[in-house]
Amino acid sequence: MKYDLIVIGGGPAGMMSAVTAGVEGMHTILIEKNNKLGKKLRITGNGRGNVTNYGDMEDFQRNIINNGKFLYSSLYAFDNLRLMELLESQDVKLKIEQGNRVFPVSDRAGDIVDALYKLLRQNKVEVKLNTGIKKILIQDSHVQGIVTYDDNVIKGNKVVIASGGMSWQQTGSTGDGYKLAKDAGHKIIEPRPALIPLEIKEAWVKELQGLSLSNINIQAVVENRVIAKQSGEILFTHFGISGPAVLSISSFLSKTSRGPVNLQIDIKPELSAGKLDKNLQEILNINNGKNLKNSLYDLIPRRMVQIILQLTGVDGNKKVDRVSSQERERLVHIIKNIPLMVKKMRPLNEAIITGGGVNIKEITPSTMESKIVKGLYFAGEVIDVDALTGGYNLQIAFSTGYLSGISAASK
Numbered sequence: 126m127k128y129d130l131i132v133i134g135g136g137p138a139g140m141m142s143a144v145t146a147g148v149e150g151m152h153t154i155l156i157e158k159n160n161k162l163g164k165k166l167r168i169t170g171n172g173r174g175n176v177t178n179y180g181d182m183e184d185f186q187r188n189i190i191n192n193g194k195f196l197y198s199s200l201y202a203f204d205n206l207r208l209m210e211l212l213e214s215q216d217v218k219l220k221i222e223q224g225n226r227v228f229p230v231s232d233r234a235g236d237i238v239d240a241l242y243k244l245l246r247q248n249k250v251e252v253k254l255n256t257g258i259k260k261i262l263i264q265d266s267h268v269q270g271i272v273t274y275d276d277n278v279i280k281g282n283k284v285v286i287a288s289g290g291m292s293w294q295q296t297g298s299t300g301d302g303y304k305l306a307k308d309a310g311h312k313i314i315e316p317r318p319a320l321i322p323l324e325i326k327e328a329w330v331k332e333l334q335g336l337s338l339s340n341i342n343i344q345a346v347v348e349n350r351v352i353a354k355q356s357g358e359i360l361f362t363h364f365g366i367s368g369p370a371v372l373s374i375s376s377f378l379s380k381t382s383r384g385p386v387n388l389q390i391d392i393k394p395e396l397s398a399g400k401l402d403k404n405l406q407e408i409l410n411i412n413n414g415k416n417l418k419n420s421l422y423d424l425i426p427r428r429m430v431q432i433i434l435q436l437t438g439v440d441g442n443k444k445v446d447r448v449s450s451q452e453r454e455r456l457v458h459i460i461k462n463i464p465l466m467v468k469k470m471r472p473l474n475e476a477i478i479t480g481g482g483v484n485i486k487e488i489t490p491s492t493m494e495s496k497i498v499k500g501l502y503f504a505g506e507v508i509d510v511d512a513l514t515g516g517y518n519l520q521i522a523f524s525t526g527y528l529s530g531i532s533a534a535s536k
């Protein structure tokens with residue numbers, strides 16, 4: 126038996142690639158090493174599946190921080206609107222939330238997997254589960270087929286590698302695609318964590334474990350230069366910090382290794398320093414006769430008060446009417462610039478995305494075909510592309526999946 130197309134990996138990229146080829150009438154097989162499809166897709170967006178972003182191409186380009194230009198063709202070939210249309214045609218109703226993030230109305234990422242599974246069946250794609258691929262057969266720079274972990278050969282002249290990155294390995298993304306691509310002659314840009322929580326040097330951070338602040342600004346400073354800024358949510362953990370704003374900042378840090386990284390957090394970004402000082406003065410006036418520490422609860426989260434006071438060196442037990450304007454200035458400064466020092470990133474396996482991967486210079490952006498081996502295509506996170514949080518990464522997987530499938534079908 127010989128297939129028109131063999132797709133390796135049953136994540137969003139592989140499923141989309143196989144569906145697209147199936148629609149085009151290609152005799153397609155989708156091979157997944159897990160016992161079910163889309164294991165990672167099912168846990169995206171905390172199980173709610175932030176499937177894409179409703180932003181325009183410019184917005185996508187701003188949020189893809191690695192090799193966005195390479196993705197122009199695929200994002201145009203199958204954009205967010207087409208993905209949304211496809212899902213809605215399969216009865217997955219969608220809603221748009223803050224930051225243009227798109228989710229199923231059901232808040233179930235599993236609904237997206239079910240819809241894709243239905244499309245695979247409708248388009249007669251053969252799905253082979255519990256089957257890992259260890260080798261791609263190549264002769265005279267042309268694909269001939271693949272070899273499974275248990276040495277079975279499956280023949281076909283076109284293969285899509287859609288095996289994902291190498292983080293959250295419990296979902297099946299164990300980096301096999303890098304080896305398959307390398308053996309085929311491709312260069313792999315060293316995999317590195319992207320969208321990863323950060324370990325923090327300051328011991329006081331642990332005291333805030335579990336505290337989440339939803340509207341903060343965070344900036345990373347290296348050698349007195351601001352290298353990245355983000356706004357959004359931060360979550361304090363037992364090791365340091367996480368949450369969307371932190372994950373996004375981390376992607377900038379992981380691109381190159383640099384000197385010590387200092388973070389500054391502004392927990393009142395909506396107020397200028399002057400306005401914050403005014404608010405502080407009003408709060409102190411209202412609380413006349415009370416201790417400073419008991420008055421600050423109206424301004425900052427209760428669990429942070431003692432820490433902010435420690436960082437400013439202002440005595441929290443003094444009466445509010447004894448607080449000097451310099452002390453107020455220090456409080457305002459710290460509330461808008463809480464300093465943290467990055468110890469290190471969490472391990473690669475905890476990264477939401479693996480940065481690095483198959484070198485884009487060796488892939489034709491308008492087809493996703495390898496420039497080295499004819500009939501070999503790439504889709505999804507295995508490629509050296511990555512974006513910030515907001516649904517962009519799944520859209521990349523769907524768009525490159527689509528383009529690989531349609532290109533394989535049109536040759």
Ligand SMILES: Cc1cc2nc3c(=O)[nH]c(=O)nc-3n(C[C@H](O)[C@H](O)[C@H](O)COP(=O)(O)OP(=O)(O)OC[C@H]3O[C@@H](n4cnc5c(N)ncnc54)[C@H](O)[C@@H]3O)c2cc1C
Pocket residue numbers: 133134135136137138139156157158159162163164165166168169170171174175176177256257258259287288289290292293296297298299300301302476477478504505506507515516517518519520522
């Ligand atoms: C916790 C978490 C939350 C996330 N939330 C979001 C979100 O809300 N929005 C968003 O845009 N992105 C999110 N992401 C990122 C998103 O999940 C990935 O970008 C996306 O899944 C990549 O798709 P993919 O198809 O390239 O790879 P994967 O989803 O990793 O799929 C690859 C598949 O290939 C299979 N495979 C691997 N090797 C082999 C082999 N040798 N043989 C056969 N099969 C193999 C794997 O088992 C796996 O099923 C999240 C990631 C994580 C970890």
